Amino acid sequence: MADAKPKPRTKTKKRRRAPKDEYVRYLVAIEDWDWSYSFGLAGTKDSLDPYMEHRQLGITGKLLHPTNPSIAAVELWLLPRGDLDEDQRENDTPTSVGRLSLHDRRLTGLLPIPKDSLTPLLQMLIADRFRFVDLGGARLRHRQALVTSFSLATHIDADDMPAAGDEP
Numbered sequence: 001m002a003d004a005k006p007k008p009r010t011k012t013k014k015r016r017r018a019p020k021d022e023y024v025r026y027l028v029a030i031e032d033w034d035w036s037y038s039f040g041l042a043g044t045k046d047s048l049d050p051y052m053e054h055r056q057l058g059i060t061g062k063l064l065h066p067t068n069p070s071i072a073a074v075e076l077w078l079l080p081r082g083d084l085d086e087d088q089r090e091n092d093t094p095t096s097v098g099r100l101s102l103h104d105r106r107l108t109g110l111l112p113i114p115k116d117s118l119t120p121l122l123q124m125l126i127a128d129r130f131r132f133v134d135l136g137g138a139r140l141r142h143r144q145a146l147v148t149s150f151s152l153a154t155h156i157d158a159d160d161m162p163a164a165g166d167e168p
Contacts, residue, residue, distance in 0.1 A: 024145070026100070026107075027065040027156065028074045033125050034058045055080050055118065057125075059133060063107060072105040072156040076133060080115040089114075095138065096146035103143065109135065111150055121152065129154050 035057050042052045057078040063071050082088065098111035113121070124130050130152045137147040 022139045023136065023148075024139045025065060026137070027061065028059075028061040028076070028133040028135070029064050030059055030061045030131055030133060030152075032060045034060075035122060037126075055115075057113075057118065057121065059125075061133065065133075070105060071107045073101065074107045074109070074113060076109040078111050078118075078121070080114045081112045081120045082115045084112055084114040085116050086114065096148055098147040099148065100135070100137065100140065100145045100147060101143060102140060109147065109150075111147065124152070124154075132156050 014114040019050055036055070038052075038054045040052050042050055046090040057074045057080075059078070061074045061076075063074050078143050098109055100109045102108075121130075132153045132155070134153060134156070135147050
């Protein structure tokens, strides 16, 4: 056995662990909003619904927290969906309620909402009552993040503001 050669060592790559998604609050001051609506024929013969309807509520604003100089503006799109109405969602197993993405210094959010919540949201925006959007979710990673909660608010108390040490 004296003539047995040891096996050459091969380099093994260490696998990086995926970082845990850190919970972050994104606080946006509403600057403007827009609502669009379209209705027409579906245009395909095999469609279950002969009509096509699209509604979307756009909110633009400024990111107050976390402070990030690479984000110049925020654009949130609330997209009403009938399958999110309370009587339709009992068997859902969601992992998020929307997503954020950062492109060209603009943080964009796509946030589905229950179709039946659109009317009261529009009424509050028309009355100029909503001032803030508070989103909770993962920290931006590779310019994307999942949103686990969001709310529109008329005001933010000082107690509700994230502390300065909470900056990611």
